[in-house]
Amino acid sequence: MTTIAVPEDSPFGLANLPYGVFSTPGTAPRAGVRVGDSVVDLALALGDDVFARPTLNAFMAQGYERWVEVRRRITELVAGDVPDEAVHAVGAVTLHLPFEVADYVDFYASEHHASNLGRLFRPNAEPLMPNWKHLPVGYHGRAGTVVLSGTDIVRPRGQRKAPDEAAPSFGPCRRLDIEAELGFVVGAGSPLGTPVPCDDFARHVFGAVLVNDWSARDIQAWEYVPLGPFLGKSFATSVSAWVVPLLALEAARVPTPAQDPEPLPYLRENAPWGLDVEFAVAWNGQVVSRPPYREMYWSPAQMLAHMTVNGASARTGDLFASGTVSGPERDQRGAFIELTWGGREPVAVNGEKRTFLEDGDEVVISATAPGADGTRIGFGEVRGRVLPAGS
Amino acid sequence: MTTIAVPEDSPFGLANLPYGVFSTPGTAPRAGVRVGDSVVDLALALGDDVFARPTLNAFMAQGYERWVEVRRRITELVAGDVPDEAVHAVGAVTLHLPFEVADYVDFYASEHHASNLGRLFRPNAEPLMPNWKHLPVGYHGRAGTVVLSGTDIVRPRGQRKAPDEAAPSFGPCRRLDIEAELGFVVGAGSPLGTPVPCDDFARHVFGAVLVNDWSARDIQAWEYVPLGPFLGKSFATSVSAWVVPLLALEAARVPTPAQDPEPLPYLRENAPWGLDVEFAVAWNGQVVSRPPYREMYWSPAQMLAHMTVNGASARTGDLFASGTVSGPERDQRGAFIELTWGGREPVAVNGEKRTFLEDGDEVVISATAPGADGTRIGFGEVRGRVLPAGS
Missing domain, CATH: 3.90.850.10 (Fumarylacetoacetase-like, C-terminal domain)
Structure with a gap:
């Protein structure tokens, strides 16, 4: 397990928690949340396949109550210990267009x-x-x-x-x-x-x-x-x-x-x-x-x-x-x-x-x-x- | 097997063969070609799953040579006998938006x-x-x-x-x-x-x-x-x-x-x-x-x-x-x-x-x-x- 260190002046502290899509040599594009200089693999960390997709669209479509619930769960998760395999250095991942653009x-x-x-x-x-x-x-x-x-x-x-x-x-x-x-x-x-x-x-x-x-x-x-x-x-x-x-x-x-x-x-x-x-x-x-x-x-x-x-x-x-x-x-x-x-x-x-x-x-x-x-x-x-x- | 009758003045004769997407009570939306007053189920008639999708996009993406080849095969098919289960009266099917619009x-x-x-x-x-x-x-x-x-x-x-x-x-x-x-x-x-x-x-x-x-x-x-x-x-x-x-x-x-x-x-x-x-x-x-x-x-x-x-x-x-x-x-x-x-x-x-x-x-x-x-x-x-x- 890993405790994610967030530098005090990081623009990606616990008040932010933005979503993106990343891949690694061993991981196909999937959703992640940025915390400090780390990216947390949400499909792994939350055990939810909606985050294993190559865009955020399926998760976004789930609506407001889900957005609130998932943000609460991520906040709890990253305040404690996160499984090692779910944490990547942001410099070690490839970022992708985070959503499929409709209009x-x-x-x-x-x-x-x-x-x-x-x-x-x-x-x-x-x-x-x-x-x-x-x-x-x-x-x-x-x-x-x-x-x-x-x-x-x-x-x-x-x-x-x-x-x-x-x-x-x-x-x-x-x-x-x-x-x-x-x-x-x-x-x-x-x-x-x-x-x-x-x-x-x-x-x-x-x-x-x-x-x-x-x-x-x-x-x-x-x-x-x-x-x-x-x-x-x-x-x-x-x-x-x-x-x-x-x-x-x-x-x-x-x-x-x-x-x-x-x-x-x-x-x-x-x-x-x-x-x-x-x-x-x-x-x-x-x-x-x-x-x-x-x-x-x-x-x-x-x-x-x-x-x-x-x-x-x-x-x-x-x-x-x-x-x-x-x-x-x-x-x-x-x-x-x-x-x-x-x-x-x-x-x-x-x-x-x-x-x-x-x-x-x-x-x-x-x-x-x-x-x-x-x-x-x-x-x-x-x-x-x-x-x-x-x- | 069915021989598709095409009225002599039909705007949907063999020179046309337009593509659409249809469903029936027993068939999910899929590609069809219109011949006279009939719709031919292309996934069934040609045995190709690219036509079993709810839009034409996957087929269209296959490119020009494929469009030529499939048109030739359909022309041959409908000039002869078509399996009964692949033919529907156009009045008996529900039509759908034939393609997913990008821009x-x-x-x-x-x-x-x-x-x-x-x-x-x-x-x-x-x-x-x-x-x-x-x-x-x-x-x-x-x-x-x-x-x-x-x-x-x-x-x-x-x-x-x-x-x-x-x-x-x-x-x-x-x-x-x-x-x-x-x-x-x-x-x-x-x-x-x-x-x-x-x-x-x-x-x-x-x-x-x-x-x-x-x-x-x-x-x-x-x-x-x-x-x-x-x-x-x-x-x-x-x-x-x-x-x-x-x-x-x-x-x-x-x-x-x-x-x-x-x-x-x-x-x-x-x-x-x-x-x-x-x-x-x-x-x-x-x-x-x-x-x-x-x-x-x-x-x-x-x-x-x-x-x-x-x-x-x-x-x-x-x-x-x-x-x-x-x-x-x-x-x-x-x-x-x-x-x-x-x-x-x-x-x-x-x-x-x-x-x-x-x-x-x-x-x-x-x-x-x-x-x-x-x-x-x-x-x-x-x-x-x-x-x-x-x-």
């Missing part, structure tokens, strides 16, 4: 980000559209290209047309960007025809991950009117390996900023689901931005309520992301197009002036939040390196 | 439709956006709400704001519409980073289905700027029960209309994939429109090439639809917003003036195409009835 939706919930993008994409118009403060604007993305943190990102090719060019040309993206976001994973779905009220959020959403919504700004700018972003986004979306349970985020709940005008009744919350999550965006190892999630105008409970209010079903594995997290300050912007103001105001990265991503660049997005025991819990990271466009 | 993408490939919608949604601007003739405009839809023909459609609720209203209100959709489309089902996927050239279309796309992309025009008009349609579409998308193999559509291939300007090289076809498919749209039993698919500006091979040119992978079960099929004439328009010009020019349906869909209305979209043996092959139908908004 992927991306919102646009930061007023700072939406205003900045409006100014950059539509310089001669009001930055916020008339609908923006009435509903959480969102759109569907490509579920099949959601990849695990650490996956290299090949620079996409596509059609680009600068405003001063007569016709589009085809070639590698020239304005490759990131978007630092928080993603929410639906565990328990909802049937067709049954909207999910804001107050039922925690009964449906299992947990949260970090998301990097890689964006090809030149491709996006040319294609996105009138049906929205498509190839400018669909080449890759990276997510972190550990799903932080919503149950671990109780201490992070804060009110959203004041919403004016008051939202329609279906978007009103009785208890707030704003989240005090602090992001850090590192560009080639240097932190260039610290976006504050507590500034997000729309809460994830409002996003889920909106997404289902027309009767659309939700499924286990649905991923919906917040949209870029940007605060009011320049060094709180979660996309480089905002941080460098469309490339016109470069930032210094390790002494080099940078605007958009260059081949070989690496971006690491991380985040922490207050945990129930006074520690800070961590989301780990979502990491990606840019490779040159393929031949 | 769902909807294009906008009819110049007539895009021009009409442009005039209706943006009356003071050029109807076609500058990008429209350079690339097949498309966006991702909600895979989880793709439903089988025959599923009732509950009128969605949502936010609507007419141009003359000061603020949005919430309630049942007041402008519920259809879109008659052809959908293409990916059988053999493509890996991340590997675009599919136009000329490889038939090696990846298994077959085609009819699609009704139900649309809440008032919800869509209020929400869609800048990120595209979302709740105005995501409540339901209906597909027909029979997947017509691409191999059955060889005789239907025609050139697309002239494309000017010439598309960029990755969008050029060496052999045409326009399709001479004739649609009929029946509103409460009366045919109100006959949209001609051969008028579509962009071919489905161009759609797939575009969708993957940024390196996005395709997966077995991906569904991409053409967008509304509309021809140049009024009675060739595949959406009621066009047919009734935004509701201002009602059509007579069984003597009643109609604009948008009313509760209880039923829409049946059907289509046929020339088959290799001189007959016309049928897509069957995609049917849906509108139920009142839920409480």
